[in-house]
Amino acid sequence: MKKLLLLSTGGTIASRASNEGLVPQDSGQDLLSMLGPLPYQIDVRDILQLDSSNIQPEEWKFIAEQIYKYRTKYDGIVLSHGTDTMAYTASMLSFMLQKIEIPVVLTGSQVPMDVVLSDAPHNLRLAFSAAASCKPGIYLAFDRKVMLGCRTVKVRTTNFNAFESVNVPPIARVTSDGLDMISDPGLGTGKCELNTNIETHVSLVKLFPGFDPVLLFAMADSGCRGIVVEAYGLGGMNYIRRNMVAAVGKLIKQGIPVIASSQCLYERSDLTRYEVGRLALLEGAISARDMTSESAITKLMWALGQGMNVTEIQNFFDQNIVGEVTIN
Structure with missing residues (x-):
């Protein structure tokens, strides 16, 4: 049984309705409990509780540090994240965590987890499956596709197929046979070195x-x-x-x-x-x-x-x- 870690950062997937609109409130354990049983051993850590519009370079560094800290203790890591800046986070993590030794999969949803017809359960299950079976790298899982993180773009504001893999095919798709691997990201292997030095100006x-x-x-x-x-x-x-x-x-x-x-x-x-x-x-x-x-x-x-x-x-x-x- 694969040992996986869920790092929760907030976003729509963890939001609840309030007088001020949707606000991230659910913990990672809340998300997991609403998801139902999965064939993995999953630990949960809540590291942020933010709408992704508020995730900025300081949060990128913190997220990268958390992934680096726990990467040797798990077979894969899932990062739940708001959709609006998820492609930026996925791209930056790719550079900050080059040659990461395990699959790290970002996911989120267009509708909160507690809504009956939400896309969140499907996306989260896909992310865990990708974290358990993909080669090492930074990925984004959404709407039955697993994509290389640094190739993703959010292209729709409300539809469930919110993300596209641009100029390269997805890494994997969900079919009736399960998670069907389409392409090999061809990423280098070695020892990951955390490097969060960036210039934001x-x-x-x-x-x-x-x-x-x-x-x-x-x-x-x-x-x-x-x-x-x-x-x-x-x-x-x-x-x-x-x-x-x-x-x-x-x-x-x-x-x-x-x-x-x-x-x-x-x-x-x-x-x-x-x-x-x-x-x-x-x-x-x-x-x-x-x-x-x-x-x-x-x-x-x-x-x-x-x-x-x-x-x-x-x-x-x-x-x-x-x-x-x-x-x-």
Whole structure:
């Protein structure tokens, strides 16, 4: 019988209705008691009780420390979490806990556990099954899919199929035969080393027609250390009138890395395809390729936290560290 740990952090799955709206109240043991018997030995620890909108870098560090602390005592860990920032947490944990020796599975729900037709029981059962059977790594389990954590994005606000695995297939799906493994995450093995050093003074900017690049310099003047730009299509940036390309070059000369991702959820950014991308590339823009914005911003935070300069960050983004990017 696999020995698993449930770390509870709050979220919709643990919420109850109140005069102020849904508020996280249920403990991990409450969730487990409503779930019914499972073929695992499960321990429970309540480490937070927050709506995930309130989960920030300080909580990421604390969660990573808790997982690292207990990882050698269990065959797998399930982390119950609110859905709104779960993809960010999954991505950051992937970098903070590289080469984790066990499967760590994040899950939550769109409807609280105590509601009759909630999706919470299915998601939690799936998470425990994944924690007992997947290879080591950081995963997100939701709506009968197990996905690599650093490839997930929340794409729906209310429907049960709230998360998608972007640009790679899910790791596993639930079928009539059980948990059907689809792909191998191909993650490196070794000894996990906890590293929670991150730089949070970064920004994620969505480019739109008329965006004034002067605003980027205002961010830099306010202490911003790195920027992810969701550019157009394959990564194009305007250079007529409001010269975004020139602004990128100036920022990089100031030692501020600029990561160019795509506003399109699927497929990749490719700065070599069009003139508007090539000019940005010549100025030093760093391509995010097919990374999610959640993964790009957390990877940038982690890289800056290691003291990397622009050149080192360029090299870092040219590597697939935890399955977050396709280098091809």
